[in-house]
Structure formats: structure tokens, C-alpha cells
Amino acid sequence: MKTILTYDLRIQQSLILLFLATILAAIITKQEFLGVVIIVEFFLIAVAQYSLNIIKAFSKKYVKTDSRKVYVFISSYVVIGFLILILSSLFKFEDPEQNLKNIFELMVMSWIFLSPILIIQSLMISFFDAKNSINEQP
Numbered sequence: 001m002k003t004i005l006t007y008d009l010r011i012q013q014s015l016i017l018l019f020l021a022t023i024l025a026a027i028i029t030k031q032e033f034l035g036v037v038i039i040v041e042f043f044l045i046a047v048a049q050y051s052l053n054i055i056k057a058f059s060k061k062y063v064k065t066d067s068r069k070v071y072v073f074i075s076s077y078v079v080i081g082f083l084i085l086i087l088s089s090l091f092k093f094e095d096p097e098q099n100l101k102n103i104f105e106l107m108v109m110s111w112i113f114l115s116p117i118l119i120i121q122s123l124m125i126s127f128f129d130a131k132n133s134i135n136e137q138p
Contacts, residue, residue: 005059008052009126015045016119046115049122050075062129071121078114081107 004011019041026034056062057072085104 005052005055005061008056009123009130011048012045012052012123012126015041015048016123019045042115045119049119050079053122053125056125056129063132065125065128067121067128068125071118071125074114075118075122078111078118081111 019038022034022038022041025031026038053068053071053075057064057068062068085107088100088104
């Protein structure tokens, strides 16, 4: 676990650069399969960043900043909302007025705006952690 947290910044940077390179390749080559690759890479970034930041939030080694607290709160909203969306699609609910559908449409729209902000914020948190983490004595 220590090794993953040590290379946290490099992992995130590599995933983001791979994601941007795939987007560029998709634009240039216009290959349809790259759309699926982009989606997979996006979720890989999300899982990596969320997992690393949750681990750091509960670790005594890392400073409890407001930025980290905000990130964990907002990203948890996205993750929990996404899981609820998946569960609601598995179970067919009768919703004659489409209220549930409208709520999920609003949530998805908020995710579109929040995702790039969360990616950048997580990267900034990792830059801060790389400079300010409490180093363990050998």
C-alpha cells in the first residue's frame, strides 16, 4: 500500500496523459473502438483517484486539508449517485411521472461538470501531498 501511495502522483499523471493521448488519437484516426477505450480509461482514472484519496483521507500520514475533504464529499456524491443509477436500472421501478428519470438526468449533468474539476483537484491534492506529507523515519 505504501508503494502505491508513494507513486500516487505519477500514477495519476500517467493515467491522465494516456487518456488525453487516446482522445487525440480518436480525433485524428476517427476509429470507433477508441470511444470505448476512452470510457474505460475515464473510469480507470476515476477509480484510481477516488481510491487513493479515500485511503489518504483516513491515513494519519497525510494532512487533512479542506481541499481533500471537499474532494471526498463531492466524489462520494458522484460515486454513490452512479451506484444508485446502476441499481435502479437493474430493478424496474414504475415511475409514471418520470420523476426518478428527471433526477438521474440532473445528476448525470452535474457529473459532466464535476468530473474534470475532480480530476484536476485530485491531481493538485497529490502535488500537495508529494511536497508536504509527513515522512516516516527509517
